[in-house]
Amino acid sequence: AGGRCAASAGAMTRKVFVHNVGGYLGSHIAKRFADKNPTAPPEEGEEAPERWEVIGTLASDSETKPLWVSRIVEQTPKALEAAFLECEMTVLDCLHESVLAEKQLAAIPASDKITEPKVLVGVSSVVTWMRTSVDEEAPETPLTEDEYKRRRPQIKFKDLLALEKLVTKSKRDDVLRTHVVAAGITYGAEEDIFHPLFKSAWHCDPLPLLSLDDGANLLPTIHIADLCSVVERLLEQDSKPYLLAVDAGQQQEVPQTLLAITTKLSAELGIGEVTRPIQADVFIAKDYEFFQAGIRLQPAAIDDLGIEWHMKEGLLAHLPAVVQEYRDARKINALRLVVHGNDDIAMHALAQAIAAEYKLPHVHAASAVAKAAAGSDDLAAEIKAAGPVVSDALTAKVLSRELTSAACLNQGYVLEGFPQNLEQAQLLFKSPPAGDEEEAPADDDQSAQKAAPAAPEFVVVLEATDDEIKQKQLAQPDTTVTEAALAARLSDYSKHNQEDSPTALLALPALASVEALALSSGGGSSTDALLGKVRIYLGPHRNYGLSPEEIEAIKMLAEEEAAAVAAAEEAVRKAQEEAERAEAERRKALEERRMAELQMQERELLEVRSQPLRNYLMANVIPTLTEGLIEVCKVKPEDPIDHLAEWLIRNSPVEDDHFE
Numbered sequence: 162a163g164g165r166c167a168a169s170a171g172a173m174t175r176k177v178f179v180h181n182v183g184g185y186l187g188s189h190i191a192k193r194f195a196d197k198n199p200t201a202p203p204e205e206g207e208e209a210p211e212r213w214e215v216i217g218t219l220a221s222d223s224e225t226k227p228l229w230v231s232r233i234v235e236q237t238p239k240a241l242e243a244a245f246l247e248c249e250m251t252v253l254d255c256l257h258e259s260v261l262a263e264k265q266l267a268a269i270p271a272s273d274k275i276t277e278p279k280v281l282v283g284v285s286s287v288v289t290w291m292r293t294s295v296d297e298e299a300p301e302t303p304l305t306e307d308e309y310k311r312r313r314p315q316i317k318f319k320d321l322l323a324l325e326k327l328v329t330k331s332k333r334d335d336v337l338r339t340h341v342v343a344a345g346i347t348y349g350a351e352e353d354i355f356h357p358l359f360k361s362a363w364h365c366d367p368l369p370l371l372s373l374d375d376g377a378n379l380l381p382t383i384h385i386a387d388l389c390s391v392v393e394r395l396l397e398q399d400s401k402p403y404l405l406a407v408d409a410g411q412q413q414e415v416p417q418t419l420l421a422i423t424t425k426l427s428a429e430l431g432i433g434e435v436t437r438p439i440q441a442d443v444f445i446a447k448d449y450e451f452f453q454a455g456i457r458l459q460p461a462a463i464d465d466l467g468i469e470w471h472m473k474e475g476l477l478a479h480l481p482a483v484v485q486e487y488r489d490a491r492k493i494n495a496l497r498l499v500v501h502g503n504d505d506i507a508m509h510a511l512a513q514a515i516a517a518e519y520k521l522p523h524v525h526a527a528s529a530v531a532k533a534a535a536g537s538d539d540l541a542a543e544i545k546a547a548g549p550v551v552s553d554a555l556t557a558k559v560l561s562r563e564l565t566s567a568a569c570l571n572q573g574y575v576l577e578g579f580p581q582n583l584e585q586a587q588l589l590f591k592s593p594p595a596g597d598e599e600e601a602p603a604d605d606d607q608s609a610q611k612a613a614p615a616a617p618e619f620v621v622v623l624e625a626t627d628d629e630i631k632q633k634q635l636a637q638p639d640t641t642v643t644e645a646a647l648a649a650r651l652s653d654y655s656k657h658n659q660e661d662s663p664t665a666l667l668a669l670p671a672l673a674s675v676e677a678l679a680l681s682s683g684g685g686s687s688t689d690a691l692l693g694k695v696r697i698y699l700g701p702h703r704n705y706g707l708s709p710e711e712i713e714a715i716k717m718l719a720e721e722e723a724a725a726v727a728a729a730e731e732a733v734r735k736a737q738e739e740a741e742r743a744e745a746e747r748r749k750a751l752e753e754r755r756m757a758e759l760q761m762q763e764r765e766l767l768e769v770r771s772q773p774l775r776n777y778l779m780a781n782v783i784p785t786l787t788e789g790l791i792e793v794c795k796v797k798p799e800d801p802i803d804h805l806a807e808w809l810i811r812n813s814p815v816e817d818d819h820f821e
Contacts, residue, residue: 173211177396178234178248180265181258182217183224185353185385186284190252191215193389195229216244220258236261241268246275250396253283255324255341262324266331275336282395283328283341284388287381287407289314289321290343290456303411303459306343309403315450329402340395344388345381345407345458346451348476349483351490353385354448355476358423359487360705362431365567368423369438371452376420378455381407382476384483390468398466405460410475412459417477419452425477430484432567495573496521496703497615501581501666502623503654506633507682507691511623512577514692519575520704522568526556526578533559553579557588564589564614572704576617582657586669590616616671621695625683627651785814 177194181187197213217230226233234244241264245251253262262283269281292313296302314322325341332339352359358368370376383406391406410417420435427433443449472479488494496519500512509525516523530551534544540559547555556579564574580586591613625633630651634642657664667677678698680691707715789808798804 174214175211176214176216176248178244178251179215179217179230180252180261181220181254182215182227182230182233183219183221184254184257185351186254186257186347186388187217187252188227189350189385190284190389190392191217191227192229193386193393216248218258218261220261236264238264238268241265242270245269245279248279249277250280250282252392253281253328255283255285255321255328259320259324263327266327269331269333269337272333272336275333278335279337280396281328281331281337281339282392283325283339284392285321285325285341285343286318286451287343287345287405287456287458288318288451288454289325290458291315291318291450291454293456295456301457303457305459305461306401306403306405307461309343309405317450325403332402338399339402340400341403342388342391342395342406343404345383345410346454347385347388348382349384349386349472350486352487354451357447358426359430359484362426362429363493363571364705365432365571367434367436368427368431369436369442369446370420370423371438371443371446371449372419373440373443373453376423377416377418378453379411379417379457380419380422380452380476381454381456381458382410382417383408384472384476384479386471387468387473390471391463391466394466394468400466401462404462405458406463407458407460408470408475409473410477411457413474413478415477417475419455422477422480425480426484429480430487430567430571491705492701493571493703493705495569495571495615496619496699497573497576497617498619498621498699499576499580499617499666500621500623501677502621502682503651503658504623504625504630504633504682505578506630506637507623507625507686507688508577510688511621511682511691511695512575514688515695515699516575518692518696519573519699519702521572522563522566522574524560524563524569524574524576526560526576529563530556530559533562553585554588557585560589561614569614580666581654582666583664583668586666586672590614590669590671616669618675619699620667620672620675620677621698622677622679623682623691624679625681629683781814785809785812788812 177191179187179191179194182191194213195215199210199212203209214231215229216232216234217226218234218236219226234240245265245268251265253265255262290304290312292315293304293308293311294313295304312322325343328339328341331337346355347353348355358371361368372378387408388406391404394400415421424435427435438446472482476483498515498521500508500515502508512523512525515521530544533540535541540562544551544555544559560576560579563569564576580589627648631644631647634640634647658666662668666672667675678695680686680694682691786809789805789812792808793801793805796804
């Protein structure tokens with residue numbers, strides 16, 4: 162009870178209740194507490210360490226519970242109250258889930274029902290300070306949390322300000338302390354408010370300056386890890402009821418302005434272009450209000466908490482590391498692949514298929530040289546001066562520029578046609594110094610890092626016999642390769658790429674850790690079959706998946722295919738119905754014809770059989786009977802039947818002795 166309970170092995174379990182664990186803030190705070198659990202069992206004789214359990218709420222039923230959250234709490238007053246009483250700390254996401262935060266505040270019971278001390282933290286945002294007046298005589302003097310009672314928000318965030326006040330008013334003497342943490346614009350890991358800018362840069366689009374002015378406003382920021390540290394410390398240490406949680410980005414020598422962040426992000430992750438959209442476009446941008454923040458803030462309380470800062474100097478100062486965090490968290494690190502081998506036709510088809518499926522730039526050596534030669538820069542002039550035969554060094558120079566483009570740095574590449582051996586590979590890929598593989602490059606070394614292409618992490622080798630390759634080449638309708646040239650190239654490949662050859666491509670030190678995938682492209686191997694094996698080798702895609710336009714196109718295509726299938730099924734159904742109707746009509750007509758024939762046969766048979774009887778009646782019965790009927794009509798007796806019978810007896814043409 163009360164957030165602490167004894168575990169089965171004697172260790173105490175401490176519980177934390179975090180709202181909106183499916184969101185950016187809630188997920189990271191929940192994981193921070195869950196990560197406090199020891200990863201290894203205690204040594205024999207050691208006291209079992211305390212354990213942590215995190216429970217939480219989700220914003221909607223469609224969200225998935227994070228693995229580090231033990232269970233999800235229903236959003237009913239009874240369930241919220243029970244979860245609050247069960248845990249030591251409750252953390253509210255006031256900015257993103259204000260309605261749920263109000264539900265939780267309403268579910269807090271009276272003091273007499275709270276048996277152990279608890280902590281309530283409402284994480285808000287510095288946007289509630291955006292219109293706070295500053296000292297006109299010293300406008301650059303930052304505001305501190307001591308002035309929190311005169312903070313003024315934009316109109317859109319007035320409800321957030323009211324919620325902050327409700328959190329502070331929820332304090333219960335001695336049993337519940339409350340804190341509002343007004344966080345700067347959060348950044349880090351997979352990104353939240355800054356994510357649209359990071360995503361656009363990763364896709365090599367120009368970045369818009371989302372400012373209603375000139376972008377010179379100093380943004381107050383905080384890394385999500387540092388914000389989690391503030392919340393974590395508040396569980397163990399009391400502090401002010403209202404805390405500003407911003408880093409020192411506004412106090413740096415290089416101003417952390419919106420323009421500076423946007424420009425550096427575009428240079429670091431994108432193509433180095435920043436556009437200035439019209440105000441109407443800024444207004445419709447997601448979360449544009451946060452990018453207008455510029456009030457100077459100086460926290461004091463979080464320094465007293467003694468947190469261990471992750472990025473105290475701010476987003477601008479740590480942008481290269483933040484970009485790498487973003488790549489790692491989103492699992493969008495570049496996928497670099499070389500398609501190598503002696504079967505050019507199969508290599509080209511497979512390289513195209515891989516590039517299309519994984520959405521990677523396809524860098525074909527010969528095509529890259531031709532493209533560079535068509536330009537008007539110094540490199541184009543150098544290629545033209547080289548004549549028809551371009552040296553390996555010049556080819557490496559062309560490819561180096563291609564492989565260090567923003568698209569290749571972000572998405573990766575599928576390289577084909579070069580290098581073919583160790584000497585060529587050494588011209589293109591520079592091996593890192595021993596022991597430096599795990600070290601992040603310093604900010605001053607960024608241009609040097611981009612000058613040298615990163616070595617591939619995957620190598621696919623396609624090989625076939627010389628005879629199979631010659632047959633493929635000769636079968637090409639527009640081949641320009643002579644048999645002599647092909648034989649020379651195959652001989653050169655065989656010379657340098659024997660197994661464990663010191664001159665092979667895979668002998669490059671930068672590829673020492675690469676386990677190449679060798680596949681046979683002969684014997685009728687199809688590109689689809691080869692691609693299926695490569696999928697397993699490369700693993701999951703490292704990108705954002707399908708774009709909205711692609712999703713819509715696939716949806717339309719699926720609908721068209723479904724409509725076509727439905728139309729085909731309907732046509733088959735109608736054809737079957739028509740065939741069944743025609744068959745039924747045929748059988749009906751056949752049955753009617755058969756019945757008519759039977760009836761005719763019966764009539765003919767009856768006619769044949771009735772002929773003697775008719776003759777007999779006409780000769781012996783009908784004349785006398787007719788006269789008797791005429792007599793009955795004349796007399797009109799009361800009993801005509803009896804009268805007719807007597808008349809027939811009296812007038813029978815048969816002699817009387819015939820009845821004896």
